[in-house]
Ligand SMILES: Nc1ncnc2c1ncn2[C@@H]1O[C@H](COP(=O)(O)OP(=O)(O)OP(=O)(O)O)[C@@H](O)[C@H]1O
């Protein structure tokens with residue numbers, strides 16, 4: 275199992291989410307975060323003073339998947355996340371040792387698979 279942690283533009287999230295859902299990956303977590311990349315920040319004038327903001331808003335998307343699904347997820351993020359301009363974001367892939375479904379106590383990679391019932395959450 276791997277955790278994909280992607281930092282993307284807000285506008286990229288909905289297209290990414292929709293495609294992942296269509297591909298059978300409905301389970302993910304997002305957070306609205308602020309971060310900095312390798313640029314020096316954006317300088318703006320505010321009430322006559324020059325202020326440099328080093329932090330940019332991003333969406334952090336976390337998704338734990340089977341090893342065999344990693345490339346599909348990464349490709350989807352890259353496809354919808356890329357505008358070609360600086361600040362498009364980054365994707366990290368990290369190992370995950372174990373996963374448990376709280377409701378049943380089941381564990382292992384099987385719990386990551388989508389099911390096609392109708393319940394929300
Ligand atoms: N090494 C990192 N560790 C943790 N978060 C990171 C790292 N690099 C980037 N991020 C996160 O990703 C966001 C977007 O980074 P950004 O796209 O600016 O990366 P970059 O390396 O500067 O690439 P680019 O040249 O395309 O701007 C950052 O605001 C930060 O939240």
Ligand SMILES: [Mg+2]
Nearest residue numbers: 311312313361
């Ligand atoms: Mg950058």
